[in-house]
Amino acid sequence: MxxxxxxxxxxxxxxxxxxxxxxxxxxxxxxxxxxxxxxGGGATGAGMGHLVVMDDSEAxxxxxRYSRSLWHRLATELPEEVEYDSCxxxxxAADEQEMNAVKRKKEFYEARGVxxxxxxxxxxxxxxxxxxxxxxxxxxxxxxxxxxxxxxxRFFIERAQSRGAELYLPCVVTEITADGVxxxxxxxxAGHRVVNAAGTWSPMLTPGIEVxxxxxxxxxxxxxxxxxxxQLVELGYLKSAHSMTTESVAFNVQPRRTxxxxxxxxxQFNVEGEEADVNILRRMLARAxxxxxxxxRLSAIRSWTGFRAATPDKLPLIGPWPGRENLFxxxxxxxxxxxxxxxxxxxxxxxxxRREPEIPIAPYLSSRVxxxxxx
Amino acid sequence: MPREFEVxxxxxxxxxxxxxxxxxxxxxSGTTTLRRSVSGAPRGALCGMGVCFECRVTINGERYxxxxxVRCAQAMDIRTDE
Numbered sequence: 001m002x003x004x005x006x007x008x009x010x011x012x013x014x015x016x017x018x019x020x021x022x023x024x025x026x027x028x029x030x031x032x033x034x035x036x037x038x039x040g041g042g043a044t045g046a047g048m049g050h051l052v053v054m055d056d057s058e059a060x061x062x063x064x065r066y067s068r069s070l071w072h073r074l075a076t077e078l079p080e081e082v083e084y085d086s087c088x089x090x091x092x093a094a095d096e097q098e099m100n101a102v103k104r105k106k107e108f109y110e111a112r113g114v115x116x117x118x119x120x121x122x123x124x125x126x127x128x129x130x131x132x133x134x135x136x137x138x139x140x141x142x143x144x145x146x147x148x149x150x151x152x153x154r155f156f157i158e159r160a161q162s163r164g165a166e167l168y169l170p171c172v173v174t175e176i177t178a179d180g181v182x183x184x185x186x187x188x189x190a191g192h193r194v195v196n197a198a199g200t201w202s203p204m205l206t207p208g209i210e211v212x213x214x215x216x217x218x219x220x221x222x223x224x225x226x227x228x229x230x231q232l233v234e235l236g237y238l239k240s241a242h243s244m245t246t247e248s249v250a251f252n253v254q255p256r257r258t259x260x261x262x263x264x265x266x267x268q269f270n271v272e273g274e275e276a277d278v279n280i281l282r283r284m285l286a287r288a289x290x291x292x293x294x295x296x297r298l299s300a301i302r303s304w305t306g307f308r309a310a311t312p313d314k315l316p317l318i319g320p321w322p323g324r325e326n327l328f329x330x331x332x333x334x335x336x337x338x339x340x341x342x343x344x345x346x347x348x349x350x351x352x353x354r355r356e357p358e359i360p361i362a363p364y365l366s367s368r369v370x371x372x373x374x375x
Numbered sequence: 376m377p378r379e380f381e382v383x384x385x386x387x388x389x390x391x392x393x394x395x396x397x398x399x400x401x402x403x404s405g406t407t408t409l410r411r412s413v414s415g416a417p418r419g420a421l422c423g424m425g426v427c428f429e430c431r432v433t434i435n436g437e438r439y440x441x442x443x444x445v446r447c448a449q450a451m452d453i454r455t456d457e
Contacts, residue, residue, distance in 0.1 A: 223413075258413045299439045
């Protein structure tokens with residue numbers, strides 16, 4: 001029999017909700033997690049699982065760096081199936097203009113204590129022999145890593161459960177009330193605080209949140225151990241990620257510990273259907289082949305799509321929702337939710353317990369004034 | 376009548392006809408383990424129609440061919456569990 005009176009009711013067992021559940025349970029709070037489908041079944045399971053420091057804005061940098069440091073601390077505790085791989089990232093520059101961006105990025109990281117190494121054309125080829133000739137160079141960020149995110153979410157949930165958290169699954173929340181949530185079978189789950197961590201579904205429960213669905217495609221290959229050694233991302237990725245236009249693709253390839261390659265990426269707004277779009281897949285694979293010509297000879301075994309929970313200023317919403325004193329948000333992580341799940345959980349718990357957070361919280365509050373994006 | 380010839384399955388000569396797939400040749404050789412999962416568990420053909428990808432083998436030196444989708448050809452070299 002479940003207690004039905006919690007300190008915190010968390011909606012969503014994606015990696016963000018799962019991390020929040022673990023963090024709350026660790027503080028001795030009575031936690032319920034309510035998941036409509038399966039643990040890690042939304043964007044968590046559809047994405048790449050790249051743990052990456054990003055520098056689109058100071059606030060994004062602060063949260064990704066903070067979160068990555070939390071992942072580093074956790075790495076040795078993660079079970080085997082999480083497939084943690086400290087492969088690092090190489091940001092690939094295709095021309096002099098992008099090479100200048102590499103140098104700026106290096107200075108930005110270095111000034112803030114994140115290790116990064118500029119590679120010239122020769123060093124880039126030595127690091128990744130399957131990249132085509134004629135690329136200008138790159139930036140290697142050795143502290144970045146890769147995980148299999150759905151298993152990480154499951155691990156967080158299990159840890160939370162071992163601390164007394166209760167998982168309601170599959171249960172659909174239809175309404176956030178003044179004293180908890182209501183499920184679609186009419187059951188009320190009482191909680192002092194409610195956390196909306198429902199990702200792309202979060203606006204349905206909290207109208208007015210600026211979270212939109214942003215569709216992505218991925219392809220996974222057979223096992224080709226050693227084909228790529230780092231997560232490889234084109235610097236032009238930022239152009240794709242920043243573009244708020246309808247669709248874009250960018251070169252983003254990730255080696256898995258199994259030897260498989262995950263090939264991305266695409267971004268589309270205003271597309272609701274889950275089906276894979278052959279034209280997008282074709283463009284995405286062509287883009288990958290421009291950087292890694294050998295990709296064309298590899299065998300792909302699956303492709304799929306997923307939806308990111310995107311906010312207009314690329315920053316998640318973490319903290320209270322004004323006008324609803326029992327409601328907190330932990331959503332809108334777009335393509336960085338795997339990385340920033342751990343930082344989000346810390347910042348959320350700090351707010352629930354009225355503690356001083358380790359990084360400034362203001363940029364992630366829903367009441368923020370958007371910071372202009374500089375990159 | 377379909378043409379008859381031999382293919383090699385893991386080094387053994389197997390008599391087949393041209394209307395058979397490589398998967399049939401593998402079964403005729405008595406082998407059912409076609410590949411290994413990441414954890415080393417044996418895997419064998421499931422759907423037989425190109426969808427499940429469980430029948431992947433090496434054919435004429437080319438890895439990851441779906442044996443259920445490839446017709447036998449004279450002197451074809453098929454290797455499983457590689």
